Amino acid sequence: MSRCTNLETLTILNPECEVAHIDPYTKKPATIVSNQYSTRFNGEVYSGIVRGYTGSTAEKLAEQFGYQFQSLGESIPVTGDMNGDGKMSVADAVLLIRFIGEDDTLNETQINTLLHSELDFNKDGLISLQDVQLLLKLLTAQSN
Numbered sequence: 001m002s003r004c005t006n007l008e009t010l011t012i013l014n015p016e017c018e019v020a021h022i023d024p025y026t027k028k029p030a031t032i033v034s035n036q037y038s039t040r041f042n043g044e045v046y047s048g049i050v051r052g053y054t055g056s057t058a059e060k061l062a063e064q065f066g067y068q069f070q071s072l073g074e075s076i077p078v079t080g081d082m083n084g085d086g087k088m089s090v091a092d093a094v095l096l097i098r099f100i101g102e103d104d105t106l107n108e109t110q111i112n113t114l115l116h117s118e119l120d121f122n123k124d125g126l127i128s129l130q131d132v133q134l135l136l137k138l139l140t141a142q143s144n
Ligand SMILES: [Ca+2]
Pocket: 080, 081, 082, 083, 084, 085, 086, 087, 088, 089, 091, 092
């Protein structure tokens, strides 16, 4: 995101979102987001608001760069947690596959937990294998 002049708020939902602060080539703080060019700093700056969960990297980022921070609250929902153990793992992908495949060996607790999870990952209104693919993709990204 660079020089988006209408960008006023930046919401980072992933509490553990990694933000590269240092440009590996110039060894200077990399501009990850900006909405204007500052002649004073001879670079791009962001003057908007950063929104995120309390204690998240978004908050640290805002603090470090002096951005205005707006908290979304204390609770940090775990994306892709289908079995309610508080973390995203392959077990969640398996559970989602079983749910999509209408596996009738799933017990009531499992189904209830699933229904309270964010099953529609890609927000297309359907719970499908595309959501499983996205979950697996997130898992791969997480383990790297
Ligand atoms: Ca889980």
